[in-house]
Amino acid sequence: MSFKKILRVPLLAAALSLSALTLPTVTFAQAASAPDANATPAPAVAPAPMPSVTAPMITKETIDNPYGLEALWKQGDFVARGTLIIMVIMSMGSWYIIFTKVFEQRKLLKSAKAAGKKFWTAGSVKKGMDELNEGSAFRFIAEEGLKADEHHEGSLVEQIDRHTWITMSVQRAVDNIASRLQDGLAFLATVGSTAPFVGLFGTVWGIYHALTAIGIAGQASIDKVAGPVGEALIMTAFGLAVAVPAVMGYNWLIRRNKLVMERVRAFAGDLHNVLLAGKR
Numbered sequence: 001m002s003f004k005k006i007l008r009v010p011l012l013a014a015a016l017s018l019s020a021l022t023l024p025t026v027t028f029a030q031a032a033s034a035p036d037a038n039a040t041p042a043p044a045v046a047p048a049p050m051p052s053v054t055a056p057m058i059t060k061e062t063i064d065n066p067y068g069l070e071a072l073w074k075q076g077d078f079v080a081r082g083t084l085i086i087m088v089i090m091s092m093g094s095w096y097i098i099f100t101k102v103f104e105q106r107k108l109l110k111s112a113k114a115a116g117k118k119f120w121t122a123g124s125v126k127k128g129m130d131e132l133n134e135g136s137a138f139r140f141i142a143e144e145g146l147k148a149d150e151h152h153e154g155s156l157v158e159q160i161d162r163h164t165w166i167t168m169s170v171q172r173a174v175d176n177i178a179s180r181l182q183d184g185l186a187f188l189a190t191v192g193s194t195a196p197f198v199g200l201f202g203t204v205w206g207i208y209h210a211l212t213a214i215g216i217a218g219q220a221s222i223d224k225v226a227g228p229v230g231e232a233l234i235m236t237a238f239g240l241a242v243a244v245p246a247v248m249g250y251n252w253l254i255r256r257n258k259l260v261m262e263r264v265r266a267f268a269g270d271l272h273n274v275l276l277a278g279k280r
Contacts, residue, residue: 080231083202084238090191090198091242097184098249104181105256111136112263119267125274137177141268144173149275166275174261174268181257185250192247199239206232 115138122128125146132139148169149162160168210229 079205080202080235083198083205083235087195087198087238087242090195090246094188094191094242094246094249097188098245098253101181101184101253102256105253105260108137108177108181108260109263111138112260112267114138115267120270125271137180137264138267140177141170141173141264142271145170145268145271145275163276167272170268170272170275174264177264178257178261181260185253185257188246188250188253192243192250195243195246196239199235199237199242202235202239203232206230206235 111133114136115132118131119128119138119142122131125142129139129142129146132142145166148166206229209231
């Protein structure tokens with residue numbers, strides 16, 4: 001027997017022994033993986049809930065301003081409070097006059113349109129006057145002109161000719177309306193010119209308090225100066241906030257008054273010519 005045949009026999013025996021060892025393992029694995037028809041299914045395991053991540057709550061902390069308007073009113077003396085009250089009264093009066101004058105001017109412009117449509121299309125001055133609204137400025141001019149034309153009597157008045165008397169009566173009515181339109185504008189002019197100085201007075205008073213606090217403390221620390229300086233700045237801002245609307249409102253109302261008075265004078269001139277022509 002050759003050497004190769006002698007080695008072939010133990011090698012075959014070793015291969016058979018290795019295959020015998022691996023076959024039961026594979027069979028067992030297959031048997032374990034095969035489902036049993038009679039076995040009860042295992043309950044499904046629910047996945048563990050993920051922990052919810054919530055955003056942290058942000059709380060907004062409100063801090064009272066120790067140098068604001070409320071602090072100024074509480075900590076200020078009678079001079080500071082009196083200055084604030086004066087400027088508040090100025091501001092309220094200015095806005096009241098602005099709104100009332102705008103309403104009055106719109107009413108006059110509306111009456112001017114009504115007079116152009118109704119008065120001059122009537123057959124006579126009396127009929128046209130009756131078409132105008134009660135209390136209208138244009139009706140007031142017509143009434144004064146018609147009254148002057150009808151009642152030119154009296155020992156002194158008779159010495160004035162009819163033309164001059166009607167002219168004077170119509171002009172008085174126009175001047176009366178112009179005077180009514182100017183009511184309140186003087187207050188706006190006064191507020192516009194004096195409110196910055198009232199605010200400046202409050203500013204000087206606040207700086208005086210700041211210097212007093214520095215002198216008492218002996219050092220110019222920010223906590224000693226911030227309050228009085230803040231009071232001074234608030235007073236300055238109040239003075240400007242009161243003065244600027246008053247000045248702008250005054251100029252705007254003056255310009256609108258010119259527009260209204262042009263309509264009034266045009267109506268008065270036409271009425272004057274009609275009355276002189278003898279048409280009542």
